[in-house]
Amino acid sequence: MRQVRIHGRGGQGVVTAAEMLARAGFLAGHEVQAIPSFGSERTGAPVVSYCRFDDAPLRTREPVLAPDVVLVQDPTLLATGGVFAGLAPGGLVIVDTTTSAHEVRAAAGAEDVEATVVTVPATSITLRHLGRPKPAAAMLAAYAASADDVTLEAVEQVFRARFPGAVGEANAAAAQESFAFVRDELTGMSEAETAAASTRED
Amino acid sequence: MREVLEGSQAVARTVARCRPGVVCAYPISPQTHIVEALSAMARTGELEGCEYVNVESEFSAMSVSIGASAAGSRAYTATASQGLLYMAEAVFNAAGMGLPIVMTVANRAIGAPINIWNDHSDAMALRDAGWLQLYAADNQEAADLHVIAFAAAEELGIPAMVCMDGFVLTHATDVLELATAAEIDAFLPPYAPAQVLDIDHPTTIGTMAGPESFTETKYLQHLRFLDAAGVIEAWSERFREAFGREAGGLAVRYAPDTLDRDREAPPADAGDVVVVAMGSVLGTLQAALPALRREGVPVRLVGLSSFRPFPATALREALGGARDVVVIDRALELGSGGVLTGDVGRALAGTRSRVRSVVAGLGGRPILEASLQDVVRRAHAGELEPLEFLDLKEGGVPVPHHGATEVHR
Amino acid sequence: MTTVHIPFLQTGSLAVGGRLLSEDERSVQSHTDRPSSLTKGHRACQGCAEALAARWVMDTAVEASGGRLIVANATGCLEVFSTLYPESAWKPPWIHSVFANAAAVATGIASSLHAQGKDDIRVLAQGGDGGTVDIGLAAVSGMFERNDDVLYVCYDNQGYMNTGVQRSSATPAAARTATTPAVGRAPGQAWGQGKSMVKIAMAHEIPYVASATPADLRDLEAKVRTAMSIHGARYLHVLVPCPVGWGSESRLSIALARAAVQSGIFPVVEARAGELTDVQRIRERVDVTEYLEPQARFAHLFKPGGEDALARWRAVAEANIRRYHLLGGES
Numbered sequence: 047m048r049q050v051r052i053h054g055r056g057g058q059g060v061v062t063a064a065e066m067l068a069r070a071g072f073l074a075g076h077e078v079q080a081i082p083s084f085g086s087e088r089t090g091a092p093v094v095s096y097c098r099f100d101d102a103p104l105r106t107r108e109p110v111l112a113p114d115v116v117l118v119q120d121p122t123l124l125a126t127g128g129v130f131a132g133l134a135p136g137g138l139v140i141v142d143t144t145t146s147a148h149e150v151r152a153a154a155g156a157e158d159v160e161a162t163v164v165t166v167p168a169t170s171i172t173l174r175h176l177g178r179p180k181p182a183a184a185m186l187a188a189y190a191a192s193a194d195d196v197t198l199e200a201v202e203q204v205f206r207a208r209f210p211g212a213v214g215e216a217n218a219a220a221a222q223e224s225f226a227f228v229r230d231e232l233t234g235m236s237e238a239e240t241a242a243a244s245t246r247e248d
Numbered sequence: 249m250r251e252v253l254e255g256s257q258a259v260a261r262t263v264a265r266c267r268p269g270v271v272c273a274y275p276i277s278p279q280t281h282i283v284e285a286l287s288a289m290a291r292t293g294e295l296e297g298c299e300y301v302n303v304e305s306e307f308s309a310m311s312v313s314i315g316a317s318a319a320g321s322r323a324y325t326a327t328a329s330q331g332l333l334y335m336a337e338a339v340f341n342a343a344g345m346g347l348p349i350v351m352t353v354a355n356r357a358i359g360a361p362i363n364i365w366n367d368h369s370d371a372m373a374l375r376d377a378g379w380l381q382l383y384a385a386d387n388q389e390a391a392d393l394h395v396i397a398f399a400a401a402e403e404l405g406i407p408a409m410v411c412m413d414g415f416v417l418t419h420a421t422d423v424l425e426l427a428t429a430a431e432i433d434a435f436l437p438p439y440a441p442a443q444v445l446d447i448d449h450p451t452t453i454g455t456m457a458g459p460e461s462f463t464e465t466k467y468l469q470h471l472r473f474l475d476a477a478g479v480i481e482a483w484s485e486r487f488r489e490a491f492g493r494e495a496g497g498l499a500v501r502y503a504p505d506t507l508d509r510d511r512e513a514p515p516a517d518a519g520d521v522v523v524v525a526m527g528s529v530l531g532t533l534q535a536a537l538p539a540l541r542r543e544g545v546p547v548r549l550v551g552l553s554s555f556r557p558f559p560a561t562a563l564r565e566a567l568g569g570a571r572d573v574v575v576i577d578r579a580l581e582l583g584s585g586g587v588l589t590g591d592v593g594r595a596l597a598g599t600r601s602r603v604r605s606v607v608a609g610l611g612g613r614p615i616l617e618a619s620l621q622d623v624v625r626r627a628h629a630g631e632l633e634p635l636e637f638l639d640l641k642e643g644g645v646p647v648p649h650h651g652a653t654e655v656h657r
Numbered sequence: 658m659t660t661v662h663i664p665f666l667q668t669g670s671l672a673v674g675g676r677l678l679s680e681d682e683r684s685v686q687s688h689t690d691r692p693s694s695l696t697k698g699h700r701a702c703q704g705c706a707e708a709l710a711a712r713w714v715m716d717t718a719v720e721a722s723g724g725r726l727i728v729a730n731a732t733g734c735l736e737v738f739s740t741l742y743p744e745s746a747w748k749p750p751w752i753h754s755v756f757a758n759a760a761a762v763a764t765g766i767a768s769s770l771h772a773q774g775k776d777d778i779r780v781l782a783q784g785g786d787g788g789t790v791d792i793g794l795a796a797v798s799g800m801f802e803r804n805d806d807v808l809y810v811c812y813d814n815q816g817y818m819n820t821g822v823q824r825s826s827a828t829p830a831a832a833r834t835a836t837t838p839a840v841g842r843a844p845g846q847a848w849g850q851g852k853s854m855v856k857i858a859m860a861h862e863i864p865y866v867a868s869a870t871p872a873d874l875r876d877l878e879a880k881v882r883t884a885m886s887i888h889g890a891r892y893l894h895v896l897v898p899c900p901v902g903w904g905s906e907s908r909l910s911i912a913l914a915r916a917a918v919q920s921g922i923f924p925v926v927e928a929r930a931g932e933l934t935d936v937q938r939i940r941e942r943v944d945v946t947e948y949l950e951p952q953a954r955f956a957h958l959f960k961p962g963g964e965d966a967l968a969r970w971r972a973v974a975e976a977n978i979r980r981y982h983l984l985g986g987e988s
Contacts, residue, residue, distance in 0.1 A: 065254065065421045072252045072423060080421035103423075105386075105507075106535035107416050107528045109614050269772040270765060299768040303761065304799035311758035311796065315729060315765020318752050321772055323765070341755050445727045445750040445766065447778055452745035454730075454753035461742055 048195050049110045050097040053129055054119030057089040063182035064095035070200040071099045079104040092123055099195050117185050124153040137161045140188045142168040142181050164192050171223050176216040187221035191228035198225045253424050255387035255417040256281030262391040264295045265429040266398050269321025272301040272312040276331040277364045278414035279354040283326055306331035310338035317347035318453055322439040328414055329356035332370045343378025348401035354414040357611040365612020366414040368578035372587045380408035381556035385530040387422045392495035395427055398436055399483045404476055405442050413528040435490050476557040498559030499566045500551035505541055507534040515568025516548040521627045522567055524592055525576040526552045529615050536617035545628050560595035574604045574627045585635045608638035684878050685716045692719040699746035700738040704907025706897035707735055707812040710871045714810050717878045721885035722779040727766050731759035731784025734819040757792040759784045760800040763807040786813040786827035790854045801861035801890045808884050808891045814899035822902045826852045831966040832954045839957040858892035862931035865891040872915035896923050904953025916948035921974035924981045939983045945970045
């Protein structure tokens with residue numbers, strides 16, 4: 047089972063992101079489940095939602111306690127704590143930010159957490175394509191670039207289906223750019239790791 | 249076709265395919281997504297031949313449903329929590345007049361303190377309203393139960409509530425397969441009311457009954473209710489044959505090791521710890537209990553799909569004389585224990601079973617697998633108190649920290 | 658051959674029969690084959706103006722709809738005296754649900770009929786002042802706001818007579834009821850702001866609003882007929898004297914209804930889409946005492962200390978006369 051937790055603020059489409067991730071996961075052949083956090087939170091309030099993938103039907107209704115993946119749609123949430131909470135060892139954290147993974151860890155007080163931290167300026171990318179700060183497609187594309195649960199094509203497809211026309215296309219374009227950005231970043235990371243590894247070997 | 253759908257959308261589409269003549273509702277969380285979807289379908293024409301009425305209160309929503317049902321239409325409404333209580337007088341009235349209205353209850357706590365999250369306090373407060381109460385374990389069943397509810401309600405002349413956990417099901421997205429309009433058309437008989445306000449055959453509906461006739465009226469209502477279990481079972485069986493999946497029924501059995509829903513599963517043994525539950529916590533129990541089985545804890549699971557009528561016989565048969573019965577209860581009878589526990593206890597009166605009540609998930613407190621496992625382990629060890637509150641925090645009412653809704657055990 | 662001139666006093670009078678009028682001018686009640694929608698055998702009190710008005714209203718509605726009428730009734734005297742199981746005094750299809758919901762039940766019936774394509778069947782809802790002005794007001798207002806195709810009739814006997822004469826928000830100031838006894842410094846119902854259901858209905862700007870009394874059968878029938886010729890939400894407010902609740906002689910019910918109108922206490926009006934369109938002028942003005950004095954609920958007004966209340970009632974009547982031009986003049 048793969049468990050995902052999405053952090054964001056009310057109005058950023060956090061609940062939609064979980065649902066769209068579930069839809070993309072379904073297209074990839076998984077059993078899926080999306081659970082919004084159920085609150086009376088207003089626009090701007092911190093919000094979380096959850097998503098699960100599995101090969102067998104998903105039965106539990108427990109909120110995700112130990113996520114394998116955490117998506118953070120707003121870097122200002124890092125300092126509020128909880129973003130890295132319960133993260134499975136070796137988990138993946140994708141943060142919508144223009145800063146670096148190092149700065150993300152510092153902001154979250156998670157310098158030593160065993161995790162892969164990926165940063166992507168999802169909101170900036172989305173603003174260019176969509177004109178609104180709704181970074182869900184770009185964030186899910188970043189996820190697609192970082193793991194094999196979902197594909198970029200599936201992310202594009204579910205946003206086109208939900209928002210037919212220009213909005214869907216803008217989301218798809220944002221997803222493509224975000225995907226390419228993260229792939230480049232990961233290539234850089236793995237080259238650095240290889241370099242680091244060879245350095246240690248030396 | 250399997251598709252990814254929010255629970256509320258699944259229910260709304262299924263209800264639309266049951267072809268109601270009148271849908272009337274007043275918005276309340278967490279029922280809103282259902283009625284929003286239906287109101288949209290009424291305007292797009294997907295819900296054809298149907299009047300969608302926006303009213304000023306739940307009391308009027310039920311009253312409009314009463315008028316519509318009495319005038320010969322299949323009537324549907326949905327509510328939750330305070331809304332169910334606000335319409336309570338008319339809820340009882342609909343049952344007394346034998347009007348087979350179907351209502352979704354998106355189960356939610358009752359205030360004060362005001363709380364929009366899930367438990368079963370709302371429907372339980374109206375457990376003696378004379379309605380069928382069918383509880384969905386998951387969103388697939390929530391959608392399917394509406395088809396069974398219309399069929400059973402209309403055959404019986406008894407209105408039916410389909411209870412689904414608010415937010416936990418209504419707002420969750422799952423992989424589902426909806427009954428198609430054609431399938432429902434083939435399955436669900438056309439609405440043929442037993443009594444109708446008809447200008448060619450005028451009747452008076454809703455007369456006053458004095459002391460000399462009221463008891464007998466209620467006794468007949470009681471006899472009709474006794475027929476309900478058989479009718480629900482028969483329609484659930486027909487549903488399984490027509491759609492190839494399980495929904496509804498009375499007491500639901502689960503296979504001992506896989507925890508799959510399994511009508512052929514044997515009854516529990518005397519030495520088993522049997523967990524009895526209702527609603528979406530059944531899914532969490534399905535996920536949590538296999539690990540205990542592997543540990544060697546002889547735990548079994550029995551679900552209740554029908555709470556009204558209460559299926560005492562089917563429950564006793566499924567429990568098979570198990571010594572330890574643990575009821576996961578989503579509503580509290582103050583000063584006593586879980587509401588469901590009371591019914592289970594009555595069904596087991598005179599048996600050797602010990603019934604333990606675990607009040608869980610009040611007002612949306614997440615029910616965690618580990619907490620449930622802990623309860624079962626302690627029940628097996630003979631350490632579970634007769635009444636416990638799951639994950640109760642000691643030392644008064646805690647002040648929540650700021651920030652996102654977080655889950656801590 | 659000598660001819661003797663015999664005055665046929667019924668012709669053109671306010672009397673019920675009017676059998677000497679031409680066929681198309683006769684009241685529904687004057688016909689031997691009138692529908693008698695509320696038929697004999699019910700348990701209303703002697704002199705009950707609600708029973709009389711309900712029969713007249715419904716007979717007219719039945720005739721206007723060609724017998725295609727369904728009725729929703731609120732809890733109250735009208736329901737209790739007409740439908741004690743196993744008997745029913747109602748001829749049209751009729752439903753009673755609960756106290757506060759007659760308007761909403763009627764909406765449900767109308768919605769169902771519309772969904773079934775049976776728009777030719779009309780819907781009438783009725784209740785007392787309690788079920789309309791007090792506990793049922795939200796449902797009535799909702800029905801108005803949506804402009805549902807329902808004629809709502811309120812039979813206003815100005816109190817909870819069914820439960821033993823307690824005050825409602827339609828109880829007139831100073832009236833003695835079981836919960837506003839005529840004792841203390843301000844005996845009877847308090848002098849509040851009152852609650853004009855006719856004005857509330859007009860404020861919704863529904864297609865048709867009218868008030869009437871059983872003292873004028875033709876006016877009452879004409880208003881029902883007008884209401885039935887219109888679709889959408891319609892409201893008719895009928896003042897119905899209650900001998901038990903008002904402490905008046907049974908034989909005076911019609912006379913009291915007439916005195917209420919002729920004193921200016923109960924304006925008989927008609928309004929369309931929120932605009933006042935017609936007012937029944939006072940034919941022969943009487944003092945408020947003609948209305949108040951025969952009623953035991955106002956007995957304390959005619960004892961020492963009652964002068965102030967009596968004066969206030971005269972002021973109320975004057976205000977109505979001025980506001981509605983009940984004595985003529987511009988309206």
